[in-house]
Amino acid sequence: MKNTIVGVDLAKDVIQVCITKRNKVLSNKEMIPSEFSAWLATSNSATIVFEACSTANHWQQLAHSYGHDARQISAKLVANIRQNQKTDKNDALAVAQACSLPEVKFVSGKTFKQQELQSIVRIKELSVKHKVAVENQIRALLLEFGIRTPTKGSIVNVVELTLEDADNGFCDELRDSLAIAFNGYLDLVGAIKKYESALERVANSNADCRKLMALEGVGPMNAVNLYMLLSCGEMGTFRTGKDASACVGLTPIQHSTGGKAKLGSIGKHIRNHSMRSVLVSGAMAVCSQVKRRVPRTTKETWLKGLIERRGMRCAAVALANKTVRTAFSLLANDTEYKAIPVAS
Known part of the structure; x- marks a missing residue:
């Protein structure tokens, strides 16, 4: 044939x-x-x-x-x-x-091992969505009765006190329904912790993931995502780190005509928005730390200057972009990441 x-x-x-x-x-x-x-x-x-x-x-x-x-x-x-x-x-x-x-x-597709990793990530993502949905519904239902929950804190203490309060006027049926929803919420919280532990064990047992976790803002979740993306080319066969970063949605959208190129925003509609979200979240955590202290490495010096010029959000996207490119280089050249300290 x-x-x-x-x-x-x-x-x-x-x-x-x-x-x-x-x-x-x-x-x-x-x-x-x-x-x-x-x-x-x-x-x-x-x-x-x-x-x-x-x-x-x-x-x-x-x-x-x-x-x-x-x-x-x-x-x-x-x-x-x-x-x-x-x-x-x-x-x-x-x-x-x-x-x-x-x-x-x-x-390029995925290997069987990468499919296993992707399945764990997808199950965790779905559980997080369900947990947020249940939590928001419980908050809203309690608020209709004038019971406020912490905006950024846990709802556990408030819900437990509400269920134990015999003077709030709740009927037994509502109290039972709220308890069922609350127990489902707790089950989701426990499941998410187990999924995170599984991803952490996988990342620590994989040599490539351990390399990637040396990067700023890259934990087990980001390491597994980058490994799935770069080791086999989940969204295409990448020739350069710039191609990989563009595929994740971390580079400006380009529109060229008549020899003139215009760069726009990074764009809202991308194929894998969840990967970009966790990468930017990790980068934002690094930016928050660098903003409050003296830079220790040349990358932190660059990052702090960018934060002062363009703000936290722009700096976080730029760091996530650099992270993907560096990760591509580490896996392509089989090298280790070493941050360059600031000269004293």
Whole structure:
């Protein structure tokens, strides 16, 4: 199957497989997952391109195990290439056509180990969202009865006192419902701590993550995120640290026309906003410390000057940008990070 390109459109129950060779469609048929797995095992080596989606990593790993050149391609690019109406056949054909574009950028996908790490991160993120939602609802419901909770503190003491107060007029049904919601909140808090402990153990046991945690503002969570991004190119194959930083959304949006380039903001709509959020949060913590004391390293000297000129938020984004670029260099060159102390 030399020079054969196979475009694959993945779905839960069926898989559309479009086989092309020298810009001609040989077949474009639907398979169930077991049929496609058997086809991968029995077919000669070919270039198989999957539209990046939730199951693409599994199929890419399986195709690699059978000797195929398996790749993933952006779903947005496929949508731009697709002709006529959106059907499985047209999608599979568009995947194969997109693969033939000059200088096309593929999504490298993840290894099995990286999928495990991503699953822990995603479970933790969902638990954090649920915890915030439950906490906000409890705060709002108590406020309707004139019971105020600390704006930035924990709601635990206030809710416990409310449940124990027999003179507040709450009926038994409301008291039981509030107790159930509160117990669910406590369960989420405990679960988040367990997820954070699991990520910390993973980061400490991984040599690359330990390198990354030497960077300013990088803890276990940021180290795992950077490891997943840079070690295999989660959002693309990066040639430079600048490409990786731009992919996370830490560089200004550029608009060029007529030989004139204009730089805007870093943009609100990016693919992985949660990664950017935790990176900037870590950088903000570093900025808060540097602002209150004398710089100890050359990077802190640069950072403090930037804080004085542009403010905390801009400095935090700039530090997060530098962190991603430095992390790329550390992993690409297999080096250790050493901060340069200020000359006395």
